[in-house]
Amino acid sequence: MGAGVVTRGTKISSAIGVLAAVAIVVLVNLLAARHYRRFDATTAQLYTLSxxxxxxxxxxxxxxxxxxxxxxxxxxxxxxxxxxxxxxxxxxxxxxxxxxxxxxxxxxxxxxxxxxxxxxxxxxxxxxxxxxxxxxxxxxxxxxxxxxxxxxxxxxxxxxxxxxxxxxxxxIRAVVGGERIKVCASSGHGESSLDDNGPQGLGELRDRLNKNNFEPVTVDSTRPDAREPFKDCRLLIVAGPSQPFSQGEADEIASRMRTGMSGLLLLNPMFDSNRKKQVETGLESVTKLFGIGLAADFVFETDDRYRLPRGVGEAFFPDAKPHPITDAMVNPGSSGLRVMIMRSRSLTALPDGPRPTELLVTSNEAYGMKDFFAWADKGGEPTRKEGDRKGPLTVAMASELLKPGASQDARGARVVVLGSPNVAYGLNWEQGQLRGNAIFMENAVSWLVSRQPILDIPTRVTPAASLRITEGMLGEIMRYVLVFMPGAALLLGVSVYLLRRSDKKDAKKKDKAKGARKIEP
CATH class of the missing domain: 3.40.30.10 (Glutaredoxin)
Structure with missing residues (x-):
């Protein structure tokens, strides 16, 4: 049989090979469709979803x-x-x-x-x-x-x-969100306001609540016509009051919380008008309902690893304890996020009632000053005295009530109590070094209302695709284009010309020498 003849077996083998190749291509496409994978090679991870x-x-x-x-x-x-x-x-x-x-x-x-x-x-x-x-x-x-x-x-x-x-x-969250959750911020007691867009206002928090399908409203329970002021509130925020709540207001809040309303209580040390002593906030009965006590002290941190270099220890970075609110600070991948607390009281776990969870704790070297004005009037570096609370001190706690028997909710009311209101200030979202405060606040709101995490996706910094040329750089470019590059080309041309001319002279000399040798007898 000739070498150029194609047998039937060869044709069948070729057909099987083609079909196998087609089958492999189809299977690869099916696998690619079922197991979708993309890889982000950008330095800023622009296409990696949070x-x-x-x-x-x-x-x-x-x-x-x-x-x-x-x-x-x-x-x-x-x-x-x-x-x-x-x-x-x-x-x-x-x-x-x-x-x-x-x-x-x-x-x-x-x-x-x-x-x-x-x-x-x-x-x-x-x-x-x-x-x-x-x-x-x-x-x-x-x-x-x-x-x-x-x-x-x-x-x-x-x-x-x-x-x-x-x-x-x-x-996407805005268009798929169902009923907007009503978040109430108390007023009438000197609290930070939702309408305040300044560095110590709640305007930034208000904007984030709005964008995440919450309904933030201000509730003034001190008005004479205020009846059931906290009705329909799923979450009550009390941010840094400077005047006490009345017993009636506290009873109303406690009653609402027994039926499911949660609370974010940011209760800083409160002083009387004569600057003699600390006074109660009026919400001690509310926090007691959750097993949390409010200490009448002022926290100072003396460990240099925790306190800010400036100040006298009134601003510090407490340790975060494991909890859904503090996961971003406790987990290894937290990227150094820390909460900064300023001018805080300490909290205690009461023996009766629910068992609260510690969220933020100072170092062992911190202490809670009982007689704040004795030091404030005297001045100087604060020092721990007899009777002051010894560290470590808790400055943030979370707790949860049992689900009411007739309630259709999946859980009971929740509360987060902090000894300072600064975690809610607007500057936490404006200054990168305070990002830990913003994350803590957003996670606290999400946990209190049992919602998916508040949308907080950091911006991705990327180099702008632009060419910036200064006048000096433009002058250098002109010199390179108009002087150096033409000059270099001219020098190269002259060098090549001289080199070729030298080669020609050498060749002529060799030819003359050969001719002279041939003429000799």
Missing amino acids: PATLATLRELQQPIQIEILLSANDPLAGTVGSILAEYKGHAPRIEIHQVDPDRHPAEFVAIQQKYGILAGKTEDGRVVTDASVIVAAGDRHWFIATSDMVDLTEAAEGKSRSKIEQALTGA
Whole structure:
């Protein structure tokens, strides 16, 4: 049989090989579809989703429609699309639809009419809108503007901060959230206010509660017409009162807590108007209900490893104890997060009632000063006296009541008590070194109302894709382009010319020498 003849067996083997290759390709695609994996190689981990986002995506029970209204040449278009692909990989219920306002104007107009989007054109003819992304679920929708997704305040330094994941996850939570939980902040006793956007106000906390489908309201129980002021409150926040609560107010709060209302009580040391002694907050009966006592002292930390370098030890970093609220500080991957406490009283576990859990504890060298004004009037470095409480001292506790018999809730009321209100101040969200306070506060609210963690996704710092040239650098570039590079080329040309000329002279000399040898007899 000739070498070029193809046998029937060879044809069958070839066909089987082709079919096997096709089968392998199909199986590989099936495995890839069932086991979705993507890898994030960016230095800032721009496409790696945070635990808060993953928890949100796991709990999705309804379809989510996401409309991307970014032009193809928009710098954010590619990043937003890649991040949303990661979202869809974890939550197939998410439907993503991208509309380019420049290339598909008719489709864009339909979406514009549906959601009432405002649109205009730039000088170069590009369509711009007040919503770059729309997240919708049923009849609820949420607009995301470009400013919500990127922070360019540090662009002059060559940096930008990506807030895309924050914006997308916040929007998803907003449209899928059910009934808004009512969070009440007490007023009328000198407390920090939800309406105060300053560094010691609760404005930052209010904004985060609103974005996470809570309903923060201010309740003044001191008003003459206040009847059942805490009705329908799922959580009561008392942030740093300077005047005591009345017995009637305390009884009303305790009654509500027996039926399920939780509390976040930030009860700093309170002094009388004559500056002679500490006075009771009026809420001692409420904390006693949960097995927590309020000590009449003022905590000073003397261990240099815990206290701030400045001050006299009134500001310090207590140790966090294991609890769902403090997981971010206790776990090895906490990245150094710590809670800073300022001007605090200490707390005690009472022998009767529920057994509270310690959250934040000072060092052994700390102490609770009983007679604060004796030291304040005298001045100088504070020192521990006879009768002062010895460390370690607890400055934050959590406790929970048993579930009421007729209640449909899964648990009883919960309470978190701190000896200082500074963990709720707005500056905790504005200053990076106080991020531990912000995390503690958000986790406390989430635990108290048994909700998924409050959305707190850090911004991702990335180098801005820009070229910054100073006048000095521009001068150097001009010298290189106009002088050095042409000069170098000229010198190279002259060198090559001289080298070739030298080679030619040598060749002529050799030719003359050969001719002379041939002429000789």
